[in-house]
Amino acid sequence: MSEKRPTITTVAKLANVSVASASRALNGIKTTPDVYERVTEAAERVGYVPNAAASSLRSRRTGQIAFAMPDVANPIYTAMVASIQEVVRAGGMRLVLHSTGADLDEELAIVRDLHRRFADGLILVSLRLNEDHVSELARSPVPVVVIGRALRGSGVDTVQTDSRHGAAEAVKHLHAAGRRRIALVNGPLETVPGARRHEGYTEGLRATGLALDESLLETAEDFMVEPGREATARLLQRETPDAILCTNDLLATGALSALHDAGLTVPGGVAVVGMDNSPLCEVVYPRLTSIDLGAARRARAAAELLMKRIEQPSRRPRTVDVPPALVVRETCGATA
Amino acid sequence: MSEKRPTITTVAKLANVSVASASRALNGIKTTPDVYERVTEAAERVGYVPNAAASSLRSRRTGQIAFAMPDVANPIYTAMVASIQEVVRAGGMRLVLHSTGADLDEELAIVRDLHRRFADGLILVSLRLNEDHVSELARSPVPVVVIGRALRGSGVDTVQTDSRHGAAEAVKHLHAAGRRRIALVNGPLETVPGARRHEGYTEGLRATGLALDESLLETAEDFMVEPGREATARLLQRETPDAILCTNDLLATGALSALHDAGLTVPGGVAVVGMDNSPLCEVVYPRLTSIDLGAARRARAAAELLMKRIEQPSRRPRTVDVPPALVVRETCGATA
DNA sequence: TTGTAAGCGTTATCAC
């Protein structure tokens, strides 16, 4: 009844070859056709499946790729997961997921945990990691690809986008559409995206000759819908802008809701631009104009960089840059 | 420069104990305080981190839980991932993600792959698995929890919801709101949810005394936004219903878009009810009335069942039932 | 309680 799980020894015996030959045949290493035939047949017959732990222990490869992101519930990271999953599967590997809650300690903990060697590489989306943590990354026993700001000297591959430039472009677009009182609803400023997008906003104002008005700035507790709604509500209590740049689509979604509650029309009264160009844009009402930061492309690039790096650990680190692009939809046209 | 990675032997030597004692101390098995002290200190000093493969090979535990779902991009599964992630992390384990593309062969392939022993258990969301596949599940070397229809005789724990009943309730609600020409936009009928929700729809019609009108039925290629839009557009070409029941929120989102394109108002002209009560409901316009199928609760329950089952493999299989609940929002009120 | 030693199942290194 409860026959023991077959091991490679079982297969080797049945095929009348050594375990070494069995292993070779099963791993596609050159053998005589005869041996190959007998081994595969034997394996088939007993339903042999190699043990992952044993094979990892010996080969030092786990067949797993780890992906650590700030928040599983954010559609932009979900989109990344989908892209990465494709590449990973095509390479015959598994995807291990980690959610860091955008917490710096968590981000670092995962990098340290790589010493357990549970994965052959890591793709890390980091909101808070900065130059101080380069040493931790450099110490990693397996390749790491960072999606975020390039960390000089860390020796890791990086995929980035110029979200600062993206934010500036958004402001310019709003200005070109006739908007003059452009508010900013941002996420936490101590995050890298928060800081850079703020810079981009002020840069955009400068470029268009608009003055920076502190009362048009609002910061949400987190890059999410509800905080976006609250931040926008606070903003509307003291000011009525004619446009709002939200530093991601979730914030923008919250903003749309707050504007609606306040009886303001979009884009007639207030124009809104988000960032990320996530699937959400097509689904909210009105459809959201957004700065595409190439999430899917970045994720795919990161996964591909990682796969190549795993094959060839010595190759010099590269940085891939995905340029932002404005995608115009309904929430921003000319002033009504 | 390139000192070798420390193993448990390194630690044992440094602490002047046997590797066995080192292992015990590190795994929290009773030792004298003195030994414990010396070992942990030594481990700390050399930065020892246990090797996952070696420990799995010997202990037959991987510390990994696998979650297989039809589609990473569907917010309802994302919500499940979030819930499961919490439980898994609380148990000190890792989450391995698989996306099956709602493909039966993929679903089965993952179950078979468990023989590699890369995970200590699997949570499987299955759209197509049915009684024919019970034997495959029963053969699994590690516990499996199925989120979906209970499979009798498989011996696996199951978490389910009565989506048939949910669909029927939706119809009753629409009827109570004065709707009489209630259309159905469903996903593929050969899936379990597709079939059951169709049954629920007809059951609802029967209960309210409405006649089944074949021309009010439409089937989308997939449970997603774009197919939902297309299916609804087809429907509207031949009929103008006063309500549409969509069998998930993505379909409903597509339906809203098609209705809007057709110049129909919601809920004034046509009421819409979705299913799943995903985060999407709060974000689309108008906000979507939906049948909550308790995704987060089901996911959490599944994860908890799995953890318990891993601890105690012999306990008898249970089935957890999460009842559906109507959540009323803007897309369905009384006829205008 | 601690140490000794035997594996866990595989892959890689040798001679042949």
Add this chain to the structure above:
DNA sequence: GTGATAACGCTTACAA
């Protein structure tokens, strides 16, 4: 090309 055999790093009987 193939077959012995030695690791890989850890946990766990078992003996002391």
